[in-house]
Amino acid sequence: MASTQFSSPRSHAQQATMAVSGKPGSVKGGCSFGRAVNFSRKHHKGGLRVRNVATRLPETQVSPETQVSPEKGGGNERKLAAWTSIRQERWEGELAVQGEIPLWLNGTYLRNGPGLWHIGDYNFRHLFDGYATLVRLHFQDGRLIAGHRQIQSEAYKAAIKNKKLCYREFSEVPKTDNFLSYVGELASLFSGASLTDNANTGVVRLGDGRVVCLTETIKGSIIIDPDTLETMGKFEYSDTLGGLIHSAHPIVTESEFWTLLPDLVKPGYIVVRMEPGSNERKVIGRVNCRGGPAPGWIHSFPVTEHYVVVPEMSLRYCAQNLLRAEPTPLYKFEWHPLSKAFMHVMCKASGKIVASVEVPLYVTFHFINAYEEKDEDGRVTGIVADCCEHNADTTILDKLRLQNLRSFSGEDVLPDARVGRFTIPLDGSPYGKLEAALNPDEHGRGMDMCSINPAYLGKTYRYAYACGAQRPCNFPNTLTKLDLVEKKAKNWFDEGAVPSEPLFVARPGATEEDDGVVISMVSDKNGEGYALLLDGRTFEEIARGKFPYGLPYGLHGCWVPKK
Numbered sequence: 001m002a003s004t005q006f007s008s009p010r011s012h013a014q015q016a017t018m019a020v021s022g023k024p025g026s027v028k029g030g031c032s033f034g035r036a037v038n039f040s041r042k043h044h045k046g047g048l049r050v051r052n053v054a055t056r057l058p059e060t061q062v063s064p065e066t067q068v069s070p071e072k073g074g075g076n077e078r079k080l081a082a083w084t085s086i087r088q089e090r091w092e093g094e095l096a097v098q099g100e101i102p103l104w105l106n107g108t109y110l111r112n113g114p115g116l117w118h119i120g121d122y123n124f125r126h127l128f129d130g131y132a133t134l135v136r137l138h139f140q141d142g143r144l145i146a147g148h149r150q151i152q153s154e155a156y157k158a159a160i161k162n163k164k165l166c167y168r169e170f171s172e173v174p175k176t177d178n179f180l181s182y183v184g185e186l187a188s189l190f191s192g193a194s195l196t197d198n199a200n201t202g203v204v205r206l207g208d209g210r211v212v213c214l215t216e217t218i219k220g221s222i223i224i225d226p227d228t229l230e231t232m233g234k235f236e237y238s239d240t241l242g243g244l245i246h247s248a249h250p251i252v253t254e255s256e257f258w259t260l261l262p263d264l265v266k267p268g269y270i271v272v273r274m275e276p277g278s279n280e281r282k283v284i285g286r287v288n289c290r291g292g293p294a295p296g297w298i299h300s301f302p303v304t305e306h307y308v309v310v311p312e313m314s315l316r317y318c319a320q321n322l323l324r325a326e327p328t329p330l331y332k333f334e335w336h337p338l339s340k341a342f343m344h345v346m347c348k349a350s351g352k353i354v355a356s357v358e359v360p361l362y363v364t365f366h367f368i369n370a371y372e373e374k375d376e377d378g379r380v381t382g383i384v385a386d387c388c389e390h391n392a393d394t395t396i397l398d399k400l401r402l403q404n405l406r407s408f409s410g411e412d413v414l415p416d417a418r419v420g421r422f423t424i425p426l427d428g429s430p431y432g433k434l435e436a437a438l439n440p441d442e443h444g445r446g447m448d449m450c451s452i453n454p455a456y457l458g459k460t461y462r463y464a465y466a467c468g469a470q471r472p473c474n475f476p477n478t479l480t481k482l483d484l485v486e487k488k489a490k491n492w493f494d495e496g497a498v499p500s501e502p503l504f505v506a507r508p509g510a511t512e513e514d515d516g517v518v519i520s521m522v523s524d525k526n527g528e529g530y531a532l533l534l535d536g537r538t539f540e541e542i543a544r545g546k547f548p549y550g551l552p553y554g555l556h557g558c559w560v561p562k563k
């Protein structure tokens with residue numbers, strides 16, 4: 001058992017060297033540290049809370065493999081760790097907490113994301129290429145215990161073993177030695193063998209309690225233990241649906257699991273459902289694409305109580321780009337504005353399509369929520385679906401190249417985004433609407449990485465939490481609470497810091513939509529990382545817990561309540 005703290009400012013390159021050499025600052029020899037405990041208890045409106053005046057930090061574990069990326073460009077000062085590889089084969093430790101963690105908050109927040117962007121001295125290009133990294137925050141009786149671990153996908157293990165990229169990632173393709181192996185490569189691409197299983201995008205808790213990390217490849221569905229972050233094995237689908245890719249964000253509740261399988265051969269989407277406790281997806285229906293040579297990219301989609309909404313955007317998969325060795329500006333995709341854009345609505349019970357409307361062009365990766373609109377007689381007249389919309393501009397994909405993220409010069413380069421609100425009539429009209437749900441200036445014209453109170457999934461709702469922007473910036477840098485009724489936003493900001501997706505956790509017994517806390521993890525400008533708790537209602541800081549090292553950026557999280 002060992003721990004480390006980087007006590008004096010050092011460049012990432014220096015830190016990396018030390019990790020390898022075992023000299024001071026190296027994690028190899030590490031040391032444990034502890035401070036006196038002094039829990040002062042006091043009564044609060046919401047019940048008894050613990051104030052951590054000084055917290056005993058039990059011995060932390062730092063894996064001997066802990067390594068910081070050798071990417072170039074760092075000065076001598078410590079700087080933002082968000083875009084830096086932090087390899088932790090297994091780290092655990094209690095975090096010193098400033099402020100008060102509500103005593104009702106008992107459970108585990110898990111965050112997944114691509115936190116390791118190099119193999120040896122080869123640096124990956126794109127944010128989405130990195131190897132899956134789990135960070136865990138376990139809240140118990142006012143204390144906060146953290147963990148950090150790499151997911152042991154085949155792609156990751158092969159890269160570590162062979163010291164080179166072995167599977168196709170978002171923008172990276174393994175080098176082929178000669179023509180014959182290229183032919184073999186093509187075959188393995190069509191069979192899916194060369195595609196990655198690097199489950200670096202999200203993490204969900206299924207209704208039956210299993211916790212699964214996901215990406216866009218079906219084979220990249222990996223079960224993990226939420227207590228130890230250990231990789232348990234592949235989530236094997238027991239049906240015969242086949243296919244290689246699916247939506248990275250299934251809709252998951254205690255009783256439902258929905259996902260979409262894009263069909264690249266006969267352009268369309270298969271809508272499937274899986275019961276808790278089962279590994280068998282059942283086909284509920286199919287949507288045929290109305291435009292373009294291939295289906296639009298489906299990273300996520302929304303549902304209402306009775307319907308599945310299937311977006312068809314003009315940013316479409318591209319078979320040729322899937323085959324290419326070098327990335328194109330749109331990676332595996334192509335922009336087909338002439339193919340138009342559509343929203344389809346399928347009845348969950350019958351699999352019938354009840355609406356298929358043309359909408360203005362859009363670019364979205366994350367839907368926020370959707371709900372049904374009813375007339376006075378309770379008949380559903382339309383669907384409203386909200387998303388983080390990039391003003392029909394695909395350049396955000398290029399902005400997420402690591403080189404761009406690592407080279408912020410103070411220029412305002414983050415493209416504008418908004419809360420895009422689709423209105424889809426169910427009366428057979430051919431067109432739907434898309435407009436901003438609130439003035440984008442409310443959130444600095446940055447908008448992505450969203451969550452809601454899960455009790456409001458598919459229902460009329462008022463609040464959403466997301467990352468917005470305080471400009472100038474090159475990446476969303478605020479945490480934002482959106483009030484979609486008052487059309488206002490509250491923004492939290494720490495200059496120079498990058499916060500990850502805010503996740504809302506409701507207070508048990510809450511009756512108000514925003515009664516709960518918002519959890520995020522922040523990489524700050526000093527190279528440090530901290531877990532942050534905001535009050536869901538006031539959006540003010542309640543507590544933070546500092547990590548003894550800087551945190552890489554992470555994408556999506558989930559909440560696992562106490563057993």
Ligand SMILES: CC1=C(/C=C/C(C)=C/C=C/C(C)=C/C=C/C=C(C)/C=C/C=O)C(C)(C)CCC1
Pocket residue numbers: 128168169170171195196201215216217245248299332365396447448449475476555
């Ligand atoms: C698309 C294919 C693949 C991989 C896809 C992956 C890993 C996609 C990941 C997408 C993510 C994480 C999207 C997040 C978007 C966040 C945004 C826009 C934030 C904006 C902030 O302003 C392969 C599996 C590699 C191959 C098949 C095709």
Ligand SMILES: [Fe+2]
Pocket residue numbers: 201248249299365366555556
């Ligand atoms: Fe996502």
